[in-house]
Amino acid sequence: MSELRPGTVLLIDGRASVQFGGNRALRLRLVAVDDKPTYPGWVWLTGYVLDQRGVATARREVYVQRAGLRIVSAAAPAAVVRTRPRRAPAARVMA
Numbered sequence: 526m527s528e529l530r531p532g533t534v535l536l537i538d539g540r541a542s543v544q545f546g547g548n549r550a551l552r553l554r555l556v557a558v559d560d561k562p563t564y565p566g567w568v569w570l571t572g573y574v575l576d577q578r579g580v581a582t583a584r585r586e587v588y589v590q591r592a593g594l595r596i597v598s599a600a601a602p603a604a605v606v607r608t609r610p611r612r613a614p615a616a617r618v619m620a
Contacts, residue, residue, distance in 0.1 A: 529558050529568075529591075532600030534575065541593030552597060554581065566590055 529535075533555045539546030552575040559569035568591050573581035 529555060529570070529594075530600040531556055534597040535570075535572075536595040536597050537587060537589055538593075538595070540595070541589035542587070545587075545589075551575075551585075553585065553587065555600070556584075559586075563588070566592060 535553045535555060536550065537545050537553055538550035545551065553570065553572040554575055555570060555572045557571045559571065561569060563569065567588060569586060569588050571584070571586045574583045574585050576582050
């Protein structure tokens with residue numbers, strides 16, 4: 526599986542963990558992947574559960590098997606944002 530990145534939408538169902546089997550499957554927009562030690566092949570994910578319209582309904586932390594995750598849509602590549610240097614505000618002249 527490709528690297529998990531924030532913004533990726535995942536389908537989490539019974540293939541990832543028995544707790545998400547049947548009608549308990551969910552779509553999760555990934556926010557973070559925890560780096561704390563786990564059993565081999567397992568991972569803690571933090572993200573937002575999405576409804577059928579793609580609206581975030583709840584923040585969740587889930588413990589799942591990497592091999593069972595299905596990518597619904599990959600995260601957009603990071604955009605390069607260029608900004609102009611900030612100028613100091615103009616001094617006010619009091620008359």
